[in-house]
Amino acid sequence: MKLSEKLEQLKALFGEMERALIAYSGGVDSTLVAKIAYDVLGDRALAVTAVSPSLLPEELEDAKIQAATIGITHQVVQTNEMENPNYTSNPVNRCYFCKSELHDTLKPLAVELGYPYVVDGVNADDLHDYRPGIQAAKERGARSPLAEIGVSKLEVRQLSQQLGLPWWDKPAQPCLSSRFPYGEEITVAKLQRVGRAEIYLRKLGWDNLRVRSEGDTARIEIAPEKIKDFVLAVDLSAVVAAFQEFGFIYVTLDLEGYRSGKLNQVLKVNLEGRRQEVGGRS
Numbered sequence: 001m002k003l004s005e006k007l008e009q010l011k012a013l014f015g016e017m018e019r020a021l022i023a024y025s026g027g028v029d030s031t032l033v034a035k036i037a038y039d040v041l042g043d044r045a046l047a048v049t050a051v052s053p054s055l056l057p058e059e060l061e062d063a064k065i066q067a068a069t070i071g072i073t074h075q076v077v078q079t080n081e082m083e084n085p086n087y088t089s090n091p092v093n094r095c096y097f098c099k100s101e102l103h104d105t106l107k108p109l110a111v112e113l114g115y116p117y118v119v120d121g122v123n124a125d126d127l128h129d130y131r132p133g134i135q136a137a138k139e140r141g142a143r144s145p146l147a148e149i150g151v152s153k154l155e156v157r158q159l160s161q162q163l164g165l166p167w168w169d170k171p172a173q174p175c176l177s178s179r180f181p182y183g184e185e186i187t188v189a190k191l192q193r194v195g196r197a198e199i200y201l202r203k204l205g206w207d208n209l210r211v212r213s214e215g216d217t218a219r220i221e222i223a224p225e226k227i228k229d230f231v232l233a234v235d236l237s238a239v240v241a242a243f244q245e246f247g248f249i250y251v252t253l254d255l256e257g258y259r260s261g262k263l264n265q266v267l268k269v270n271l272e273g274r275r276q277e278v279g280g281r282s
Contacts, residue, residue: 026063
């Protein structure tokens with residue numbers, strides 16, 4: 001299907017909804033959804049951003065600016081996933097509890113304000129990754145227009161550029177809890193030090209990155225092709241000093257570089273190990 005046809009189908013989908021509340025993080029996916037929803041529904045579309053310690057303050061400001069640029073009405077709500085031990089213990093399905101809290105907050109709000117639909121920014125590619133949060137959203141009746149029409153991440157960026165959205169190439173920025181290996185407890189203090197570390201590096205001019213946190217160690221992930229430039233251009237001793245001020249003890253650089261979903265590779269390794277163990281016993 002051509003990209004233009006997918007755009008028309010997205011518009012038709014929102015036309016059928018009549019009123020929609022968008023779970024709006026400010027990322028490129030949900031912002032595209034908000035843009036199309038507003039173009040079709042106007043004031044009958046509402047973008048809602050959930051705020052918690054796992055969202056960088058800078059991301060919230062970006063979301064506000066982008067919503068204002070689009071013209072869509074924007075509202076901010078608080079979520080309390082940090083009060084749920086099923087979330088803070090950081091199990092492999094942590095995102096299920098995060099999205100449960102999100103949609104348990106958005107659905108009653110939508111009912112109260114008269115919005116029959118809650119929609120999110122899940123795209124077609126997300127369906128092929130390990131995303132337990134998608135199930136939580138489905139269980140609560142949320143819809144995913146991009147996934148329903150079959151719009152990939154690349155097509156999200158293409159459509160965003162085509163519609164004149166200046167943030168079409170904005171790097172993905174999942175919640176800060178994704179910086180911790182499964183099983184390591186998540187605390188507000190840990191989220192804050194990771195957030196401060198990433199902001200520090202962004203202010204130095206590095207945007208497509210992650211700071212992974214493992215115990216007292218920070219592991220910096222830069223795009224593979226930028227690693228050499230990073231080592232040559234950055235005052236490494238200053239970075240170490242800054243990170244230690246944030247609360248880390250050790251600071252390392254991942255030589256493989258940044259790759260989306262890297263922490264999920266441990267799930268694949270464990271699954272393969274179990275398969276081999278079962279095969280060895282058969």
